[in-house]
Amino acid sequence: MYNSKIIGLGKYLPENVVTNADLEKIMDTSDAWIQERTGIKERRHILKGSDDTTYYMGVKASKIAIERAGISPQEIDLILFATLSPDYYFPGSGVLVQEALEIPNCPAMDIRMQCSGFVYAVATADQFIKTGMYKNVLVIGSEYHSGGLDMTSRGRNISVIFGDGAGAVLMTREKSKKKGILNSQLHSEGKYAQELSLIGPNTRRWVPEIMEENNPDDISYFPHMNGQFVFKNAVVRFSEVIMAGLKKAGWRPQEIDILIPHQANLRISQFVQKKFGLADKQVYNNIQRYGNTTAASIPIALTEAWEEGKVKKGSKVILAAFGSGFTWGSITIQW
Numbered sequence: 548m549y550n551s552k553i554i555g556l557g558k559y560l561p562e563n564v565v566t567n568a569d570l571e572k573i574m575d576t577s578d579a580w581i582q583e584r585t586g587i588k589e590r591r592h593i594l595k596g597s598d599d600t601t602y603y604m605g606v607k608a609s610k611i612a613i614e615r616a617g618i619s620p621q622e623i624d625l626i627l628f629a630t631l632s633p634d635y636y637f638p639g640s641g642v643l644v645q646e647a648l649e650i651p652n653c654p655a656m657d658i659r660m661q662c663s664g665f666v667y668a669v670a671t672a673d674q675f676i677k678t679g680m681y682k683n684v685l686v687i688g689s690e691y692h693s694g695g696l697d698m699t700s701r702g703r704n705i706s707v708i709f710g711d712g713a714g715a716v717l718m719t720r721e722k723s724k725k726k727g728i729l730n731s732q733l734h735s736e737g738k739y740a741q742e743l744s745l746i747g748p749n750t751r752r753w754v755p756e757i758m759e760e761n762n763p764d765d766i767s768y769f770p771h772m773n774g775q776f777v778f779k780n781a782v783v784r785f786s787e788v789i790m791a792g793l794k795k796a797g798w799r800p801q802e803i804d805i806l807i808p809h810q811a812n813l814r815i816s817q818f819v820q821k822k823f824g825l826a827d828k829q830v831y832n833n834i835q836r837y838g839n840t841t842a843a844s845i846p847i848a849l850t851e852a853w854e855e856g857k858v859k860k861g862s863k864v865i866l867a868a869f870g871s872g873f874t875w876g877s878i879t880i881q882w
């Protein structure tokens with residue numbers, strides 16, 4: 548039996564910056580509203596006609612992570628791809644990464660857990676590594692949101708929040724039981740599946756039916772979010788799952804070197820920070836620059852924190868997420 552650890556990190560953000568002022572020009576919103584409610588100043592949107600897609604951004608982030616890990620793509624035993632915006636309805640995006648990285652026939656699995664997707668994927672990789680089944684696992688979180696958002700005033704409560712991007716980590720074996728991933732906490736509550744969802748088209752209403760209806764007011768193929776309800780659940784579940792991870796590791800909140808919360812909303816992160824009495828330097832936030840990139844937000848933030856020297860050998864790190872499903876979870880890491 549092994550522990551697992553992260554040995555390579557990478558991120559990719561499309562170049563095209565969309566500021567709050569840019570959004571003011573196309574919908575009824577304001578920089579002041581967006582910053583006050585979410586903390587977001589700008590986000591990245593893939594330019595129409597660009598080569599970037601969900602899997603391709605994942606490939607770019609992965610190449611950096613693999614290089615930093617010092618292995619070759621051919622040494623990868625498993626790909627886990629977390630996304631809610633896969634390139635195709637089917638197959639998943641993981642197989643497209645396998646092909647692009649020329650990894651011969653390795654298994655590639657998509658993880659459909661939305662904002663908690665990366666946490667679920669790391670926990671899954673951890674289990675495969677712990678049992679000895681696989682040695683090197685590539686874990687990707689990538690999202691191409693912008694093309695599927697309602698960029699009119701009708702969709703403003705959601706479309707101002709989300710951005711595009713990708714992050715990836717390479718995980719491998721760790722011999723010491725005191726290092727690497729110490730524990731993972733995963734939960735879901737399907738009772739609230741519709742509160743943050745994109746339901747159309749679906750198996751009760753396939754595309755031919757939607758086309759037959761030909762209803763220009765049909766918004767079922769745009770994301771729906773009950774913002775305040777999501778907010779209230781998020782702050783409770785974030786706190787519970789961080790506490791559970793701390794308890795299992797035997798850490799006090801003051802000992803955390805860095806908490807990397809899923810970048811859902813700066814106000815959610817600030818609430819959690821206050822609840823645990825953490826200093827600013829103990830919580831990493833970059834939602835101001837990228838918005839909410841769903842499954843990509845934690846690997847992007849983790850990579851940036853690592854690049855800035857805030858995650859290093861000996862660091863006590865916690866990753867925590869909450870999102871659609873509802874799903875939530877945390878990962879406790881002794882780096």
Ligand SMILES: CC(C)(COP(=O)(O)OP(=O)(O)OC[C@H]1O[C@@H](n2cnc3c(N)ncnc32)[C@H](O)[C@@H]1OP(=O)(O)O)[C@@H](O)C(=O)NCCC(=O)NCCS
Pocket residue numbers: 575576577580581584585662703704705707772773774775776777778781811812815839869870871
């Ligand atoms: C989405 C969110 C920022 C909205 O903030 P809020 O304070 O709950 O705002 P409300 O939805 O109650 O809307 C308040 C008003 O702002 C308006 N509004 C909504 N979006 C707006 C926008 N982009 N610009 C300007 N006004 C907007 C609403 O229409 C409403 O107007 P009204 O009072 O005239 O009816 C907030 O609920 C939130 O962050 N929720 C959690 C979202 C999240 O984390 N999602 C991802 C989970 S992983």
